[in-house]
Amino acid sequence: MQPSGVGARTLLLSLLLPWPGTGQLSVIGPAHPVIAHVFEEVVFSCRLSPSMDAQGMEVRWFRDHIRFVVHMYQNGQDITDLQRKQYHGRTEFLGENITQGIVGLRLRGIQVSDEGKYGCMFQTLTFFNEAHFPLQVTGTGSTPHIHLEGGEAHGIRLLCTSSGWYPEPRVGWTDSSGQDLLPLSVIKHQMVNGLFRVETIIVLTHSGGNVSCFIHNPLLDIKKEARLSVADNLFPKIPVWKLLLSVAVAVAVLAFFLTGAAFYFWTWHRKKSKLKEKLGR
Structure with missing residues (x-):
């Protein structure tokens, strides 16, 4: 039997237009932001509530919008035609519990560029609903390394380096008592x-036991640090001849000013005496 005109039009509209949620089923995704470590993998989980078999549904994982497909599962198989290029070969649909309406997606090789807002959607001809959740990427870099760059005029110059951090880390120096030290420069x-x-970079003007350089990941609240014991013999020494020369120069300058002052007062006193002699005549 051929479908009536009204029935055919209804079927056509149901295929072309998005289907409103029935209000009976909802999609539940991660309750908190998902944190993924760079170069590692992460698993997103979503489920139907109340629980029901989702084998006959389309399950789509997307980013920002349902048309930005991260992974798509339909009719019991993965559909790769619509998958965005940056996710090719990196996703795996986890459907072991799909008969209970529970699915997952494994994303491998996490990159900083993967950070963003994601979603999962369940859809049939009569129902669709979705859940959204943020993915936050993080990276804890290498242990800092302190390099002794050399002596300054009044101290020693230390360089601390580390790489592989995300998001932008906090950087600093502390002394042996844990007090912050003011760096000469910080480059990120x-x-x-x-x-x-x-x-x-920091310039130390005197020894003070240990000095530490630390890098702090604000998302994970993880800190890595390196310590260096600063000995007195690391600081530049002033040669004896330079010290004697400095003293001699200081004495000569002082003698010059004292001689000049004495000559000035002698001249002033002599002029004053002559003036008194003239006035006394």
């Missing part, structure tokens, strides 16, 4: 892969 460079490389 974001590399092509989005990770940060940091360099910071």
